[in-house]
Every structure is written in C-alpha cells, then in structure tokens.
Amino acid sequence: MRNFSAPLWLRALALCIGGVLSTVFVFISFSALEALWRSEGLHLFSAVWSPQNGHFGILTMIHASLVLSLSALCCGWLLSVGCCCVLRGLGPKWLAVLLGFALRFMTSIPTVVYGFTAVFLLVPLIREGLGGSGFCWLAACVMLSIQGVPTMTLVMDEAVRAVSAETSLTSAALGITPLQNLSRVVLPTARPWLLSAAVLGFGRALGDTLLPTMLAGNAVQFAASPLDSMRTLTAHIGLVLSSDIGGGENLSLLVAGGLLLLGSIMASLFARRVPGKKRI
Amino acid sequence: MKSMRKNTVVALFSVLLLGLLAAVSSAAALDAFKDLKGTLDIAGGTAHIPVMKQAAQDIMVAYPEIRITVAGGGSGVGVKQVGEGLVGIGNTGRPLKENEVAEFGLETFPFAIDGVAVAVNPANQVKELTSAQIADIYAGRITDWKELGGDTGAINVFGREDGSGTRETFTEKVIGKTELAPSINVVSSNGAMKTAIAQDKRAIGYVGIGHLEPSIAGVIIDGMVPSQENAANGSYKVVRNLFMNTKGKPTGLAAAFIDYIFSPEGARIIEASGYIPLPKQQ
Numbered sequence: 024m025r026n027f028s029a030p031l032w033l034r035a036l037a038l039c040i041g042g043v044l045s046t047v048f049v050f051i052s053f054s055a056l057e058a059l060w061r062s063e064g065l066h067l068f069s070a071v072w073s074p075q076n077g078h079f080g081i082l083t084m085i086h087a088s089l090v091l092s093l094s095a096l097c098c099g100w101l102l103s104v105g106c107c108c109v110l111r112g113l114g115p116k117w118l119a120v121l122l123g124f125a126l127r128f129m130t131s132i133p134t135v136v137y138g139f140t141a142v143f144l145l146v147p148l149i150r151e152g153l154g155g156s157g158f159c160w161l162a163a164c165v166m167l168s169i170q171g172v173p174t175m176t177l178v179m180d181e182a183v184r185a186v187s188a189e190t191s192l193t194s195a196a197l198g199i200t201p202l203q204n205l206s207r208v209v210l211p212t213a214r215p216w217l218l219s220a221a222v223l224g225f226g227r228a229l230g231d232t233l234l235p236t237m238l239a240g241n242a243v244q245f246a247a248s249p250l251d252s253m254r255t256l257t258a259h260i261g262l263v264l265s266s267d268i269g270g271g272e273n274l275s276l277l278v279a280g281g282l283l284l285l286g287s288i289m290a291s292l293f294a295r296r297v298p299g300k301k302r303i
Numbered sequence: 304m305k306s307m308r309k310n311t312v313v314a315l316f317s318v319l320l321l322g323l324l325a326a327v328s329s330a331a332a333l334d335a336f337k338d339l340k341g342t343l344d345i346a347g348g349t350a351h352i353p354v355m356k357q358a359a360q361d362i363m364v365a366y367p368e369i370r371i372t373v374a375g376g377g378s379g380v381g382v383k384q385v386g387e388g389l390v391g392i393g394n395t396g397r398p399l400k401e402n403e404v405a406e407f408g409l410e411t412f413p414f415a416i417d418g419v420a421v422a423v424n425p426a427n428q429v430k431e432l433t434s435a436q437i438a439d440i441y442a443g444r445i446t447d448w449k450e451l452g453g454d455t456g457a458i459n460v461f462g463r464e465d466g467s468g469t470r471e472t473f474t475e476k477v478i479g480k481t482e483l484a485p486s487i488n489v490v491s492s493n494g495a496m497k498t499a500i501a502q503d504k505r506a507i508g509y510v511g512i513g514h515l516e517p518s519i520a521g522v523i524i525d526g527m528v529p530s531q532e533n534a535a536n537g538s539y540k541v542v543r544n545l546f547m548n549t550k551g552k553p554t555g556l557a558a559a560f561i562d563y564i565f566s567p568e569g570a571r572i573i574e575a576s577g578y579i580p581l582p583k584q585q
Contacts, residue, residue: 242487
C-alpha cells in the first residue's frame, strides 16, 4: 500500500508523461474518426485498393493484420511457454543458462536485422522448399514469432520464477515432482502474467511494420494459404507514406492507424477480463 | 592524460578544418544564391523528389536565409499548383499539354531523362519479351515461364508501391491500362526490387535504368535494349523526361534554383539519383 508521499517533481513528471501519451491516443482516435466521416465515397471498407479509380479499400489489410498477428502470437506464445519451462529446469542446466543468455541477447537485436536475415535466409528456403515467391504469410509469421519470443519469455519468466520460489518447497514437502509442480501448480498460478505476456506479444506483432513490409509480399489480396502474399495495415501505412501523395490515401492511412490502436486496446481489455487464479 | 587531451583537441580541430574546406570547395555553383533570400516552394512529380531535395539541402545548408520546400502530389498537382501561383516550380513527369500552356502561361524546362528497364534474374533463359507479354504477366494471364520459352516454373511478379515514379513510367510506356493482378508482390524501392530479383530465379520486376547491375538482367522489350546510352540517344523508348515548370519566365530564387539544377553540381545530383541529366535547351 502506498504509505509514502512521492516528491512533487515525480508526481509532476508522471502527470506530464500521462498527458503526452493521452495526446497521442486522442490525436489518433480523432484523426481516424474524422477521416471516416470525411470519406463517404471512398469505400474505405471495401476489398478493392485502386487509387487511380478512387477506391481506397483497406479490408484486405485489416484481414492480413489480424491473421498475421494472431498466428504469430500463437506460435510465439507456445514457444515462449516452452522456453520458460526450460529456463525453470525442465531440461539440463546448461541449456537453461545458454537459453537465458541467448534470449537476453535477442532482445537487443533491432527488427531490421531480423528482416534482413530472413530475406536472405528464410525467403529462399520457403521459395525452394514450398514454392511461391518466398515473400508470404509464413515468412512474416515465423520471423514475428521469433522476434516476440524473447520479450514474452522474459516477462513470463519473472512471474514463473516468483511463483516457483513460493511453491517449490511446499510442493516438495507434499511429494510433488518438480515437473508436476511446474505444470500443475506454477503455470496455472502464473496465468495472469502468461496472459499479459500474450497481450504484449500480440500488440508487438500487430504494430510491427518492418517485418511484414520486408517479408509478407505486400499484395492487396486475402491470403488464403500461408504461401500467399499479404499486406498488413502497418506495411500499408509505410508504403503509402513513402510515396508522398495526398487525398484519399492519407485518409485511409489515418483510419488504418486508428484501427491498429483499437486492436491493441481491445487485446489489452480482453486480457484484463479473463480471470486468472489468484494466489493459492 | 594531458597529452591525450591535447591529441583529441588537435584531431577535432583538423576534422573541423577539413570539413570547412570541403564545404568551401563545393560552393562554386551556389554563389548565385548569395544575395537571395526568401522561400521557394516546389511541388509535383514524385520521381523528381530525390533530385529536388538534395539540391534544396545543398542550397539551404550554404545559405540558411533561404527556405526551399519540396512536396510530391504527382504531375497533375504540379501543373495546377504552379499555374495558380501556389508554388514557384511545378514538376511534371510528362510534357505540358497545349491547354495547360495556354491557360496558365507556363514555361517548361526538361532537365533529366528517366528510363525504366524490366529485369529478370540472370539465370533466367528468357531474355526478350514483347510489351503485350509483359502486360499479360502483370495482369496474371501468363503465370508460368514455360509459356514464354523458359524453364518450367511459376512467375513471381514484383511491382512498386502506388506513388512510385518508376511504376508510372512502366505503366505508361509498357503495359498501358491493364488491370494489375492482385497477387503482385509490392516492394518499396529500386534497391528492394533488385534484391528480390537477384535472389529469385523466377522473378520479374522493373527498376530505373540507372539501377541495372550484374546481379539482375535487363530484358529486351520489343527489340529495344535497355541501357543509359540507348535512353539518351532515343533508341530505348521506355523513358520519359522530367520537367520543371514555372509560370512565365522564372525570376529570383526560382531562376537561380533552375540554373543550379542545370549546373555541373546539379548534373551530379541527377546522376546520383539514377537519371540522365539533360543540358539546358536555349
């Protein structure tokens, strides 16, 4: 409980930062709403993107953003839980140490390095092994999962370590093996933190611009198979902004930005509402 | 410690001195701007932007009193804004139409040639294509290299994003009004296009002629071989001129800027952006 009074400068600073963040939030929401209101004839929610004919439909991009971030989240989160278990002793000790070191190192690698490496290593692999041009949903999904794993694992690991420290002695006294402890006691108790790691991963996957732009192919179509090329909302913003044209395209960008923000907020709210087991 | 500090100071000083020398040495063509001040707005074609931005930067760094803004919007926007007096120079990627010259009284200055080459991977057997075949490839009607005489394999088609000047030239001069297939992969720059084509044996795409290099192979279109020389002498027709336009004869800052573009420094900037500089037409 708060039984101390923070210094004035600290409170003022917190207020300022809160103000700045809300400004960003308000700006994006208002711009998106205004863009929606002004865009009657532009068919913003159609599937046709054809600026020469006045069609600025971003439906395919919304679909692409959602399926890409959800698939990357699933793969990444499952991998993270596995990594977490290894770190907590499910495998040999040397593996846990190595993995911990590798994960911490991976958090410091810039996104563009992941993208660059994938363009030269992963894309030819997919192209030769599975067909298509290599720039597809699968490539972006794999790299987004790999990129999300370190952050999610480290967030989960903090919680799992704390819970594990609390319960391991009691469990050992009850005759529960470490494996059972991990799977039946620790992970269920740490569920709120696992979920918040998932929200973090989802937000990151949804908002990532560089990896989908470099790897997903950017075609304006509904991706039916993992080998299809797709364009996410973020890649769309990046591509259109880089081409300096005003008018309908800008409005579609503002709405795209608003939708991304909305997606992150909804994921956040959803995670809060899912009840987790509190302390045992 | 004291000698280390002295060494750092000496090193810093010499770096500053060298920088100063470099700045002074490139100031020759910039002297025209010495007594000018004010704002110059430039708008129009997106292909011109790299050249305009670099020239504007050079001028503004040398003379901080001058402000030059560069915007895009396309050729149509360039003509309209310069005609209505909203900008000092309007850029177009096409010659002015009769009615535009008559209505606004514009003067036009072609300053560069922008050529676009269709490129495939060097390992590809197909070296020649007709523009009808290229249109069919981009519309999704031809999907396999064996239909064109190459090895069996699906064609991976790459295109550029919507505002790209390279894409405009390609669309105008090669494929015309064909509806593009939705499955075309989009890359955002000439560099990204080169990487994609160089890595993929079944890829096809288009780049500015200035970007052709051994890692990709230019395709002969309708018998025309893509190269800077052919673009300059007119035998390669997939080119367009880039124009600067002013309302009436250019004066003051606009005139000085146009002269800077036609100067040797300007020619260097144009070449660095991948275009071919044109001499000023008298």
